[in-house]
Amino acid sequence: MKIVILGGVAAGAKAAAKAKRLLPDAEINLYTDDTHVSYSACGLPYFIEGNFEDFRMLLVRLPEEFEKDGIHIHLKHRAAKILPASKQVLIEIMGENRAFLTDYDKLIIAIGACPIIPKIKNVELKNVFTVRKVEDGIAIKEKAENSEKAVIIGGGYIGIEMLEALVKQNVHTTLIEYAPTIMQNFDDDMSELILKQLREISSDRFEILTSEMATEFSGDNNGVKLVRTGSGKEIEADFVVICAGVKPNIEIAKDAGIILGETGAIKVNEKMETNIKDIYACGDCVEENLLITNTKIWMPLGTNANKEGRTAAVNACGGNDRFAGVLGSAVTRCFSLSMSMTGLTEKKACSLGIETISATVTKNDKVGYMPDVNNITLKLIAEKNTGKLLGCQAIGSGDADKRVNAVTSALLAGLTAEEFLQNDLTYAPPFSPTIDPLLNAAQILAEKIYSSKEL
């Protein structure tokens, strides 16, 4: 049995390891255009921030460890073409002007995503970075340690994680976001609150510009020096980090006749099979099933990649595993503020034609007399007709992140707000108010739903 895996960050590395455990005699070759394999891309901002000095902490498993287990890792080997008819892949050895064909019985595509580079004049200048690979992290960290000013383009998850990282490296940072607010994955009321709370934290160490677009970089052979914006601002910068989102790597798959989904990423079923026999796909290059609505969504996250890599490997090895889909859960932090969500936002629900009711509460995260008490704001959303919970968003300096996970299970099970209200969440003064803010929100939501029926 010959298993070929393309890509090796999260999904590819997981698939390789799992396949070898299931079929110790299989010949497993993993090809990647990267210089590292099996690393925590999500950890790059925390490395840059200085939480740990050695970038090798990001490496989950080294190539030599894979080799010892009999998994062959081929770094700097780019997959140039998939030939499903002959069950082969054309591999180019990067920097060597050499290519070869390799056979597969099962092919697992895990080629990930790549940063979107906005149309900005002189975007190719030196010291303009993206945050995707280990080298990116090393380069940005080194630059940050020797710089005073930086600009971040984009205020999504990576943008605000980089904001914290650079500020903690004592780099005065300006984040430029073209939309009226940052963290657009959240509903507008919540993302405005995030913006407000981050600006309160700021204290001259950083600035967030919204409704503002970087239109031009200027500099010289030594690199970028200045960022110009659409409104005419000129911001000095020793370096720029572009965090304008990512797009799935799909060219090679599309070229081979693999069907893409409506999101633009590779379409797979819950066994991670593509439309072509013996070709599986997983990780950031595939789209996911959104469990709540059974619609498609693209959620390129390490946790999804990991689960999908596992499922692809089990099925490629003749087993039977399924990855049903996602709930749209995500979390991050920026300084003391944590932001987490699961399920549908109201704007996402609206775009799917679902009528919603929501309740938002701002409450203490624990009993008020505890010394480390902090505020959290929770928004709970339900479908108007059925009362079924659709999603939750939580932000705050308090213990906001894990509260959302009580809602993920509820979404998975299809609970209504009224059913959720009977939840027996743990209580003790250091951990929660007597009535958890989630239940405050559920109470208000259930009453709103009830009233809407009476009208």
Add this chain to the structure above:
Amino acid sequence: MKIVILGGVAAGAKAAAKAKRLLPDAEINLYTDDTHVSYSACGLPYFIEGNFEDFRMLLVRLPEEFEKDGIHIHLKHRAAKILPASKQVLIEIMGENRAFLTDYDKLIIAIGACPIIPKIKNVELKNVFTVRKVEDGIAIKEKAENSEKAVIIGGGYIGIEMLEALVKQNVHTTLIEYAPTIMQNFDDDMSELILKQLREISSDRFEILTSEMATEFSGDNNGVKLVRTGSGKEIEADFVVICAGVKPNIEIAKDAGIILGETGAIKVNEKMETNIKDIYACGDCVEENLLITNTKIWMPLGTNANKEGRTAAVNACGGNDRFAGVLGSAVTRCFSLSMSMTGLTEKKACSLGIETISATVTKNDKVGYMPDVNNITLKLIAEKNTGKLLGCQAIGSGDADKRVNAVTSALLAGLTAEEFLQNDLTYAPPFSPTIDPLLNAAQILAEKIYSSKEL
């Protein structure tokens, strides 16, 4: 409409406030034998610990605030007899040798629980405390601030909370537990781990003796000086705190013909109605429905009391509210160690004749390269035949407490381990490993259940 409420800590105070909001014209009288009303009894250990200096922080709402809203609070008024036939309560004014009859249209009994005093010789000595009322907290705190050595009797929730409190007041503390391990609400494997981890924290500031019973106190008119144990140990103590559990206050209800449940606490339906018309009961004096098995359980906790008080008031005021029951959720901490649980333990399931399968994992609470990473141990339990989740226990210095709340929702919805495995828990390096320990445990559990079927 005359509403009489007996008891005013959590359930009674909540019921009074809610009733007044619903029926502003109702005459509401709350009688309590206590000297305070509407306070956080759960907060006493944190007050004693020194997290805040003013005991009034424990008071949620002062009698004068109730009065301003038109709710009459009668402190030091003990309910001596309920007369359901004439719809009256006999009230004794404490310390005044005076009593009177008061009429009610609706009666809400919220008389709570009281500490169990074990049979120990000279237990009535001075400086032997229990932890129930505000005065207890004030007295223990004052004593702790001026003492060097103390003994705690009992290693349950309050016992270990008091252990942390006293040690933080620089009192060398010996906790004596008669069972072979502490925190008996957990399964033995988990409570042994709690004991082990607490002993590792100890560093000469405290000692935990298990399988040991306090048999005698000795001292003089100034109070206790020494605690003798069954094995002959003699432990010096400037004071003793008895944390040997609580029992429901039921005498007055029983005397009135109100039916008690199988747990010994007052039996109510999900509207918080007793068997006698127009008499409701709520809080620590009533038993709860355990949602997972539909059996009865007695869970005297502030959060349950609060919800029950609300439901009792709504229904007493002619509304329609239900409190379906509990999942057995609880949490506490002792120093850096947090301990939480929901649902059935294996030993509880066994006592109910339910065959279980469980999976226990010890994992990082976040990605390993984060500077504040810590271990947590999670035990996930399912019913063997159906795969239905039954419970979860989590302990550790890491972020253990809220993880259990992802399981409460699953228990509420009746999810199986396999269904739970498809959960999309939030992930980012500061908050969780790529695959949350809950999902690791669910994976192992689902595989065990699957294997057990194949045999």
